[in-house]
Amino acid sequence: MSLQDTTSSGVALWRLVADGIERGIAEGRFAAGEKLPGEMEIAETYRVNRHTVRRALAALAERGLVRAERGSGTYVEVQKIAYPLRSRTRFSEIVGAGGREPRGQLIDASEDVASRELARELGLKVGAPLVRIESLRFADRAPICISTSWLSAERFPGAGEVFASVRSMTKLLEHFGIRDYRRASTRITAGIVDATDAARLDLALGRPILVVDSTDVDPDDKPLVTKRSRFAAERVEFLVENG
Amino acid sequence: MSLQDTTSSGVALWRLVADGIERGIAEGRFAAGEKLPGEMEIAETYRVNRHTVRRALAALAERGLVRAERGSGTYVEVQKIAYPLRSRTRFSEIVGAGGREPRGQLIDASEDVASRELARELGLKVGAPLVRIESLRFADRAPICISTSWLSAERFPGAGEVFASVRSMTKLLEHFGIRDYRRASTRITAGIVDATDAARLDLALGRPILVVDSTDVDPDDKPLVTKRSRFAAERVEFLVENG
DNA sequence: TCAAGTTGTCTATTATCATAGACAACTTCA
DNA sequence: TGAAGTTGTCTATGATAATAGACAACTTGA
DSSP: OOTTOOSOOSBOHHHHHHHHHHHHHHTTSSOTTOBOOOHHHHHHHHTOOHHHHHHHHHHHHHTTSEEEETTTEEEEOOOOEEEEESTTOOHHHHHHHTTOOEEEEEEEEEEEEOOHHHHHHHTOOTTOEEEEEEEEEEETTEEEEEEEEEEETTTSTTHHHHHHHHOOHHHHHHHTTOOOOEEEEEEEEEEEOOHHHHHHHTOOTTOEEEEEEEEEEOTTOOEEEEEEEEEEGGGEEEEEOOO | OOTTOOSOOSBOHHHHHHHHHHHHHHTTSSOTTOBOOOHHHHHHHHTOOHHHHHHHHHHHHHTTSEEEETTTEEEEOSOOOOOOSSOOOBOHHHHSSOOOOOBOEEEEEEEEEOOHHHHHHHTOOTTOEEEEEEEEEEETTEEEEEEEEEEETTTSTTHHHHHHHHOBHHHHHHHTTOOOOEEEEEEEEEEEOOHHHHHHHTOOTTOEEEEEEEEEEOTTOOEEEEEEEEEEGGGOBEEEOOO
C-alpha cells in the first residue's frame, strides 16, 4: 500500500481510488458530463501507479459511472436515481420510468424463525417458520439496494425457489395468487454500510446507507412480507410525495 | 472470492470475515469473555479456508478485540460499546406531511446570495439576496437536528431577528402575514456528518446523518422557504405514512 | 500539419491473497 | 491416561494486486 499505510487494510488500492473518485462524483466535485483529471494526474494525487488508476476507472466504467474516450479523457456519466415514496411503490416502475433497466438478483434464500419483532410485523407467533430472501437490485449496472425479506414459510412454501426464478417480489406474490397488495408501513433511517453489504453494493467501507424497513399487506390488511432494505445513499435519493 | 462472487470487489476475504466477527461482537452475538466458534467452524460458515479465518482473527487480535489461547479457543476480549442501531424516537410529525413545528434554537443568521440550486428552489434569480438561518432542534436534551433555512431577503426583511425571538418557522411566516403554507417537496438522502455539525449534534466524526431537503410554498404554490436539515441518524427514524 | 496530451495495450517483476495439506503443541474432559 | 478438539507453524501452489516502462492510437488546438 502506498501513502503511510504500512499495514495492509484488506482493501485493494484500486478500490480506494475508485471509491475516492466515486465520492467526488457523488459530492458534485466532478459534475455529470465533465471530464475527470487525466490518468497520470489522478495517479499523482493518490500516489499510485497509472495502471492502478486504470483499474479503478475500469471498475467505475463497468458500472456505468464514467466513460473513457481515447485521446480525449474520461467523462462522468450518471446522476443520482430519484426514488419516489408512496404506497404501491415498486422498484420496476421507478427505474423503468427513468429509462433504467431494473434487475433483481437472488443472493441467498434460507429458513429462519420469527424473532419478536418479525413476529409482530408479520402477525405471527414468535418462532414461526419463515423464509428469508436476500436480494440485490441494480439500475443499469450499478447495484442500488440490498433487501432482506421475510415471509411466512407456511403461507409461502418454497418462496426462495420461486423468487430465484421470477426475480421479483410482485411476481412471487402473484405466483401464490396475490394480485394486489399495498405498503402498510415504511420507516427510514440511515446507517453505515457493513463489510458484507459494502462488497455486494460495491461501496466503500464507512459509506452511508439508507435503511428502509417496510411491510406489505394484502387488501385485507393481512401482512404478507416484511423487508429491510439498504440503499447506497450516494446513488439514491427518496422523494416523499405529499399532496 | 468465494460464494457466487466471480467479480472481485477489491475487499480482501479475510477482511470480510473479520468485519463479520466484529459485527457479531458489537451486536452481542458473541459476548465479552466468551469463546468464539473454532477456526474450522468459522471457516465453514464463511466458506473460506481456515488460514483466511486465522488472518481475520489475527487482525482482530492485533486490535485487542479477541485473544487466542492455544488448545482452548479464541475469546472475546473487550466490552462492546453498545449503541442502538435505531432509537425509537419518532419524528414523523416533523418530516411527514407536517414538518411545521421546528421549535429550535437559533445558531446563526446571516445574509447570503442565491446559488443556482437555491434560486431554482425559491423561484428567484441567481444572486438574489437571501437570509440564511441556522437552527438546532432538541428532543429532551439530546440535539436531534441542524437545519439551514433560506428565505428571500426582499420578501422577509429581518427574518433572522424575527426567528431569534419567535423560535419557530411557522411563527416567523405568521409575522409576515402568511397563515397557511404547505410542503411542496421533500427529498431524503444520507451522508456523513461534517466536523461542524458533529460538534453541534454531539456526534462522533464519521457517523451517518439523514439529510432532508425541503421546500415550503404558500397556497398559490409560491416558494417561501427552502431548507436542508441534518438529523443524527442514530437518534431518529422517519415514519412515512401512506394509505 | 505538427506537437502535446490523452487513453489503450503489451511485457515483466514483486508482493499479497487464498487455498491446501500436514503435523506439532496444547487444553479439556471422560 | 488417552482421545478428541483446539490453536500454532511449516511448506507449497495458483491467482490477484501493484509497480514499472515502452509504445501505439487517437484527440485537441495552435
